[in-house]
Amino acid sequence: MNLDRVLQVESVTKVYGKGDNKTEALRGISFDVLEGEFLGIMGASGSGKTTLLNCIATMIKPSSGRILLKGSDISSFRGTQLADYRGKEIGYLFQEFELLDNLTARENIILPLSLHGVTGKQAGGELQELASRMDIVDVLNKFPSQMSGGQKQRVAAARALISKPSIVLADEPTGALDSKNSKVLLDKLYAINKEQQKTIVMVTHDANAASYCSRILFIQDGRLFHELRKNVKTETRDSFYERIVTAIAQLGGGSANVL
Amino acid sequence: MFFKHVRRNAAKYRKNNGLFFSSLVVAIVAFYTLLSLGDQDVMRFLKTIESDAVSKLMLLIPAVYMISLFFVFFLVYFTYRYQLDNRKKEFGLYLMLGMKRSTLFAMLMSETIWNSLVSILLGLPIALLLTEGISLATAKLVGLGIIGHKISFSIPAVLGTVIGFIAVQMIAMLFLSAAFSRKEPMELLRSDSPEKQVSLSGKKGWLGLVLGLFFLILAYAIGVTMLRSFDFKIVMLVLALGGSGTFLLYHGMGVFIGHKIQQKSPARSGLFTFTGRQIQENVLHQYRALAVSSLLLLMALACISFGIGVASGRGSQETRTVDFSIEGSKQEVCGVLDSEASKSMISMYYPMFLGSMNTNLYDQTGAVLESKPNAHELSWAGLSAALANLPETDLRNNMMENFSDRSGSYLISETSYNNLLQTIGKKPIQLGKSQVALYTSMKDSSDFINNLDDALKSGTYIEVDDRKYELLPNIYFDNVVADRKITLYSALIVSDEDFKNWASDSSTPFCWNVLLSQKTVNEKGLMQAILSMEQNFAGTGLEYESYIGGIGRNLFYTVAASYLTIYLGILFMVIANTVIGLKYLMQQRENKRRYLTLLMLGADVDDLCKSAGTQICLFFALVLGVAVFSSVFAIWSMFTSFLKLPVGTSLVKVIVIAGISSILFVMIECIYIHIVEHTSSREIQALRVRDRGNAF
Numbered sequence: 041m042n043l044d045r046v047l048q049v050e051s052v053t054k055v056y057g058k059g060d061n062k063t064e065a066l067r068g069i070s071f072d073v074l075e076g077e078f079l080g081i082m083g084a085s086g087s088g089k090t091t092l093l094n095c096i097a098t099m100i101k102p103s104s105g106r107i108l109l110k111g112s113d114i115s116s117f118r119g120t121q122l123a124d125y126r127g128k129e130i131g132y133l134f135q136e137f138e139l140l141d142n143l144t145a146r147e148n149i150i151l152p153l154s155l156h157g158v159t160g161k162q163a164g165g166e167l168q169e170l171a172s173r174m175d176i177v178d179v180l181n182k183f184p185s186q187m188s189g190g191q192k193q194r195v196a197a198a199r200a201l202i203s204k205p206s207i208v209l210a211d212e213p214t215g216a217l218d219s220k221n222s223k224v225l226l227d228k229l230y231a232i233n234k235e236q237q238k239t240i241v242m243v244t245h246d247a248n249a250a251s252y253c254s255r256i257l258f259i260q261d262g263r264l265f266h267e268l269r270k271n272v273k274t275e276t277r278d279s280f281y282e283r284i285v286t287a288i289a290q291l292g293g294g295s296a297n298v299l
Numbered sequence: 300m301f302f303k304h305v306r307r308n309a310a311k312y313r314k315n316n317g318l319f320f321s322s323l324v325v326a327i328v329a330f331y332t333l334l335s336l337g338d339q340d341v342m343r344f345l346k347t348i349e350s351d352a353v354s355k356l357m358l359l360i361p362a363v364y365m366i367s368l369f370f371v372f373f374l375v376y377f378t379y380r381y382q383l384d385n386r387k388k389e390f391g392l393y394l395m396l397g398m399k400r401s402t403l404f405a406m407l408m409s410e411t412i413w414n415s416l417v418s419i420l421l422g423l424p425i426a427l428l429l430t431e432g433i434s435l436a437t438a439k440l441v442g443l444g445i446i447g448h449k450i451s452f453s454i455p456a457v458l459g460t461v462i463g464f465i466a467v468q469m470i471a472m473l474f475l476s477a478a479f480s481r482k483e484p485m486e487l488l489r490s491d492s493p494e495k496q497v498s499l500s501g502k503k504g505w506l507g508l509v510l511g512l513f514f515l516i517l518a519y520a521i522g523v524t525m526l527r528s529f530d531f532k533i534v535m536l537v538l539a540l541g542g543s544g545t546f547l548l549y550h551g552m553g554v555f556i557g558h559k560i561q562q563k564s565p566a567r568s569g570l571f572t573f574t575g576r577q578i579q580e581n582v583l584h585q586y587r588a589l590a591v592s593s594l595l596l597l598m599a600l601a602c603i604s605f606g607i608g609v610a611s612g613r614g615s616q617e618t619r620t621v622d623f624s625i626e627g628s629k630q631e632v633c634g635v636l637d638s639e640a641s642k643s644m645i646s647m648y649y650p651m652f653l654g655s656m657n658t659n660l661y662d663q664t665g666a667v668l669e670s671k672p673n674a675h676e677l678s679w680a681g682l683s684a685a686l687a688n689l690p691e692t693d694l695r696n697n698m699m700e701n702f703s704d705r706s707g708s709y710l711i712s713e714t715s716y717n718n719l720l721q722t723i724g725k726k727p728i729q730l731g732k733s734q735v736a737l738y739t740s741m742k743d744s745s746d747f748i749n750n751l752d753d754a755l756k757s758g759t760y761i762e763v764d765d766r767k768y769e770l771l772p773n774i775y776f777d778n779v780v781a782d783r784k785i786t787l788y789s790a791l792i793v794s795d796e797d798f799k800n801w802a803s804d805s806s807t808p809f810c811w812n813v814l815l816s817q818k819t820v821n822e823k824g825l826m827q828a829i830l831s832m833e834q835n836f837a838g839t840g841l842e843y844e845s846y847i848g849g850i851g852r853n854l855f856y857t858v859a860a861s862y863l864t865i866y867l868g869i870l871f872m873v874i875a876n877t878v879i880g881l882k883y884l885m886q887q888r889e890n891k892r893r894y895l896t897l898l899m900l901g902a903d904v905d906d907l908c909k910s911a912g913t914q915i916c917l918f919f920a921l922v923l924g925v926a927v928f929s930s931v932f933a934i935w936s937m938f939t940s941f942l943k944l945p946v947g948t949s950l951v952k953v954i955v956i957a958g959i960s961s962i963l964f965v966m967i968e969c970i971y972i973h974i975v976e977h978t979s980s981r982e983i984q985a986l987r988v989r990d991r992g993n994a995f
């Protein structure tokens with residue numbers, strides 16, 4: 041594995057509101073994401089996971105601290121650069137899929153490319169490849185309302201991947217899926233991570249989902265407070281899962297069940 | 300506390316719904332303008348001479364008002380429903396927090412009343428200014444002069460406007476809030492699922508499209524070719540075909556757009572596909588609204604063209620020839636007219652010799668009905684022969700029939716008619732020996748005039764006592780008396796000598812024609828000048844008709860018809876445009892998440908605004924295109940049937956008026972599109988990607 045740092049998060053804080061209404065969602069978080077990593081982020085509800093992901097995705101601005109993608113500070117991006125960053129450098133997978141429901145699957149997937157001037161014809165090859173990998177060839181001409189939840193999320197994943205982003209951010213991507221569809225999606229993400237060295241950062245509540253990751257960060261009250269690393273060569277997913285569950289029970293103490 | 304809350308909600312509502320709110324203000328202005336019609340200077344004036352017709356019109360106005368309230372009701376109902384849908388969660392929350400249903404209901408009602416009051420406070424002053432302006436302008440245009448101007452502020456009209464307007468709002472709100480407050484809080488809290496993409500099956504859509512087009516073309520063809528006779532059945536057929544054609548067309552259009560997108564989008568990048576799909580979705584979901592707005596706009600265009608046509612057509616042919624026609628002996632008439640008071644106001648007066656020819660009377664078969672002493676023999680055979688050479692039409696046959704009647708035709712003496720021509724600055728007729736000229740007062744019927752003109756141009760004659768008299772190649776139609784009530788289907792202008800020989804009574808003139816001097820008219824305005832001249836006749840016992848009597852009737856129909864139709868037209872236009880604009884904005888708000896997703900995927904805000912702009916333009920274009928296209932045929936058939944412009948209407952004037960109205964129309968549409976675009980951009984720019992955080 042190549043040890044380049046794709047993403048550097050440096051003492052990022054985020055404060056919502058002002059005065060009495062203030063919420064400190066992030067209180068100085070620092071970590072690196074390496075190229076080809078499948079990073080999991082876990083934490084109790086309200087601990088700041090979504091806030092963190094949104095900061096990385098430039099959906100919100102951190103109150104202080106820096107976030108560097110491949111060495112450049114994303115808070116300095118403006119206009120086209122910002123649009124390019126959102127469209128090309130990151131892929132985002134949402135809990136609620138967020139497909140445009142008046143576009144067909146095909147049109148949804150190539151949207152990030154279209155937005156940057158690539159036509160559907162030019163993207164054809166890639167689209168076919170991704171579609172067969174995600175097992176959604178049959179639904180390419182369907183509208184979201186005609187697909188199952190699992191298909192929708194896999195279409196969304198294809199959309200997140202089509203622009204070959206440096207990093208894929210996923211906020212509870214399995215949150216709206218049943219266990220079978222969750223497993224299909226995670227298997228696909230896992231395979232893509234392994235085969236294409238695609239960097240993935242995934243927020244999840246689910247220990248099973250987390251067990252697909254190669255490293256897990258635990259967040260509490262806006263701070264990083266624990267890290268689990270999978271022994272890539274020797275450890276099976278089942279034993280990693282056991283470790284995660286144990287960690288949650290130990291670290292979370294009484295609040296374990298809210299994770 | 301309660302009222303502060305109400306006021307704040309209402310203010311927020313007005314800010315978020317500027318488009319709808321300004322439409323309400325326009326509606327108020329229109330309502331008041333309609334209701335105060337009776338207080339306009341022209342109408343007040345007409346009441347004095349045409350009181351019957353005016354009071355009939357005043358009875359009609361409440362009906363028109365009810366119709367407009369009915370249309371405005373839909374606008375209000377539909378906007379409020381959208382508004383309440385948007386606030387569903389808020390209401391659910393109020394109820395969960397223990398607000399009583401009755402309190403919620405009272406709150407909604409108070410908000411509505413407050414909003415109505417604000418729009419009334421804004422609209423009424425505008426309405427007053429506008430009606431004042433219209434009153435002054437029409438008075439000036441028809442020569443009433445501004446002496447008689449009265450401020451047209453009308454309390455009943457204000458009350459009518461306020462009551463009607465608030466009632467419509469309250470009823471709409473009542474319906475809606477009744478439905479809302481019946482719902483359980485949980486139902487309100489749960490946001491409803493987004494509309495599903497309807498995929499109309501290809502075949503059905505294409506069928507609709509083709510059928511719609513077919514119906515429309517059929518309606519156009521029937522309208523243009525067969526509407527002339529204004530048969531009720533045919534009118535209904537055209538309306539049914541046109542209406543259903545428009546609906547089918549819009550219904551099928553979504554499929555067509557979808558097909559186009561599928562065809563084109565692989566080769567396009569950017570937001571092309573998104574924009575296209577948005578429009579397609581809009582058309583599929585909103586085809587009813589599109590069709591209704593399109594039909595409303597068509598109605599608006601037809602109404603306004605009708606109004607303008609009536610106004611300009613009638614106005615143009617009003618060449619004033621005679622101001623007074625007085626009956627009486629020479630001494631009586633000259634005594635009054637030569638008095639100091641009258642003399643200064645008059646430019647000239649002359650006797651009008653108009654009488655009927657002394658012939659036997661014949662029945663329809665041509666048999667003698669009543670024989671007269673010293674009767675002359677008249678024959679129209681020459682003219683009938685010329686008419687027979689024209690292409691056969693109902694009108695021509697009818698004319699030939701009428702000219703076969705040999706009973707006493709009307710005669711006008713050459714000198715009298717030349718006096719008349721002189722007063723209006725036209726060249727006098729020169730009748731040679733054995734020459735007569737044809738006169739008719741039916742100049743409003745252009746086909747009739749054209750037929751006669753064609754016949755005369757071919758060189759024709761009449762016969763009196765078996766002697767041929769050549770008819771001059773021109774037809775004459777200037778009014779020979781002040782009152783338009785007298786219509787002469789045909790009359791012969793003959794030399795004074797022939798008049799003396801042929802007329803039953805050639806010694807006394809039919810009447811004395813008086814023309815006021817231009818100076819007096821310029822000083823006082825025509826109407827006022829005539830009114831003050833009438834004072835000179837008061838008490839003399841002279842019988843007279845004045846130009847006002849004739850023009851009054853005409854003016855009344857002109858003003859009433861054009862005022863009402865233009866009013867309805869503007870109201871329809873406002874409603875149609877507001878509906879289209881609102882439909883679009885609603886759809887954009889419903890699709891807020893889509894725009895957020897696009898931003899997340901790296902779309903540029905400006906590109907999104909541009910895409911929205913394209914959607915808006917296309918949305919409007921879809922409605923306008925069909926409406927304008929149909930209106931071409933509607934106006935065409937209108938102007939070739941019941942709204943024929945009278946002969947002598949200047950083509951340049953018509954083109955100029957049509958041009959100005961089209962430019963105004965385009966400008967109004969541009970303003971609407973601009974407002975909607977502006978609102979849409981503002982809403983897109985206000986989208987922060989972070990909003991999504993809250994959405995989870």
Ligand SMILES: Nc1ncnc2c1ncn2[C@@H]1O[C@H](COP(=O)(O)OP(=O)(O)OP(=O)(O)O)[C@@H](O)[C@H]1O
Binds near residue numbers: 085088089
């Ligand atoms: N837009 C906002 N305005 C104010 N406070 C916010 C906003 N978004 C989040 N917060 C607060 O910031 C803190 C972190 O929220 P965040 O959404 O990041 O939590 P999370 O870890 O994703 O929780 P969950 O697992 O429930 O999704 C919470 O206390 C939340 O109340």
Ligand SMILES: [Mg+2]
Binds near residue numbers: 089090091
């Ligand atoms: Mg979250």
